[in-house]
Amino acid sequence: VVERFQARLDRILRARDSLLCVGLDPDPALLPNPVKRMAASRRLPAFLDGVVRATRPHAAAYKFQLGSYLAFGAAGVAQLPRIVKSIGPNHLRILDMKANDIPNTMRLVRDGVFGQFGFDAVTVTPWLGWETLEPFSEDASKGVFIVAHSSNSGAPDFQEIPTPRGPLWLAIVGEVARLSALHGNTGAVVGATYIDAIRSARSALGVGVPILVPGVGTQGGQLSATVREGVDANGRALLVNSSRGIVYASSGSDWAAAAGAEAKRLKDQINQLRSGFGTGS
C-alpha cells in the first residue's frame, strides 16, 4: 500500500520537528556578492547547494518557484532535478508553478514534474475548471497544493468574487476538502497576508489537510497569526514558506551561514508559537 501524500507530509513534519518550507527562489539580480563573482555556470549550483546545506537541518520542505529557474534559462531548469535528488526524500520538494491548463496538458505536467523531475508535490490554480484537478488524483503518493487565496494585494480581484458557495477562494477550499477525503493528497495555498482566510480555511479543512502559506517575511504577513490560525488540532498540517527572507539573509561572505541562521530562527519561532497546540511537536 502506497503512503498517501498527507501521511508522508505529517511523518516528515514530525520527524523534522519543523513546519518550515524554504523557498529556493534564485533571482539573478539578488544573488550574494561572492556568488556573483563566480563563473556564470557555477553561480546557480553553488547558490543552491550552499543554501540547502545550511538550511537542511531546519527545513521540512523546499519550494521551488519555476519562474525563478526560467529566469536563468534552460540551464536554470536543468538544476531542478539535480537539486531535488540532492535534497532527497526526507524533505518534501514542491514545484511552485501554479499549473493551470486543459486536462490533457495537466497530465503532461504531472508526468513531467513527478516522473521526470522527481518532485513530491506541485502547486496548481483552478482557473480552467474543476476537471483540470482530476489528473492529480491518480497517484495519491504525490501532492497537489491548490491555490485558494494568494498573498499579493491584487488577490481579491478574482479570488474574493462572491458565489453561492461563498467567496470563490472558499469554494476552492471546499474542493480541497472534498478531494482530500477521497485521495489524501491535496492541500491549499493561502497567503499569510490574509489571516482571516487562513482561519476560515483551517476551519473548513479540519485535521491533517495541509495549508501551504507563502507571504511571511518580505511580503509582510504576520508569523504569529499565521501559525495560530493555520495549524490543525495537532499543531501540524501547516507549511510556512519563507523565500527571500532566508535565501537573501546576507549578500556578503556569510550568505550561506546567514541563510541557515535565519532558517533556524524561523523554525524555532514557529515551534514556540505552536507549542500550545495539540501534541505540539
Added chain:
Amino acid sequence: VVERFQARLDRILRARDSLLCVGLDPDPALLPNPVKRMAASRRLPAFLDGVVRATRPHAAAYKFQLGSYLAFGAAGVAQLPRIVKSIGPNHLRILDMKANDIPNTMRLVRDGVFGQFGFDAVTVTPWLGWETLEPFSEDASKGVFIVAHSSNSGAPDFQEIPTPRGPLWLAIVGEVARLSALHGNTGAVVGATYIDAIRSARSALGVGVPILVPGVGTQGGQLSATVREGVDANGRALLVNSSRGIVYASSGSDWAAAAGAEAKRLKDQINQLRSGFGTGS
C-alpha cells in the same frame, strides 16, 4: 522606435498569408513510430526539426506548450531555446505556460521567457489579480496573450461566473482591450469550442487586437465559425492553433510530410473562409 507586438504580428500574418499557429506540443506517448525507434536523446530534436521544416511555409506562428516539454524532463526544456532560434524571427514563437503568479514572480517569468528563451509572446491567466499583468507592459515589443475563455468542457466553472461587468471572461476581454490601447502588445485566448465567446470577444476588441484560438481539430471546435467570428474587419488579427491534428497527422514514415500537408490544408481552408472579409489576405 520599437515595433509593438501587435504591429509585428500583423506584419507577419500579411507576409506569410496565413493565420495558422502550429502547436508544437510533443507527447512522449504519441511520437511517430520512426521517431520512437531513434536513440532517446535524438527523438525530441528530430521530431521538432522535422515538423518545423515541413510546416514552416504554411505557419504564421508556433505555440509551445510548456507542459509538453516538462514531460521530457530538463532535456525537453533545453530544446526550447534551440528550436526558437532555429525557427527565427519571421514566425511568431509563443510559449504557452498560462503563467499566473505574484507580480515579482511574473517579472522573473517575463525575463526568462523573453530574455533567456527568446520567445516573442507568452500566455498568462489572471487568477492572481489584474496587477499580475503589469510586468508585461514594460516591453511592448513582446506579446502577452491573456486566457479569457479556454477550450475545455470545464471552462465555464470559473470563467463564466457572473460579475457586474458580465461573465468573468468578458471582463478579462475588457482588460485586454484596455491594456492593448495603452501598450499595443496584448491579445486574448478564446477556445474554438465556444463560438459565442469568440464573437463577443471580437466585438469588444475591434480591429488589430489578436485572438489566439486553440481547440479546432482534436478538441472539436468548428473551423468555419472560428474564422468567421474571429477575424477582425481586415480579415486578420486571428491565430488559429492546431496541435495534435498537425503534428500527429501520421504515425508512419510519412509523419513529417503529413504534418506539412495538414498545415497547408488548414492554412488554405482558413484563407478561403476569410476571403470575404476586409482586404482578405
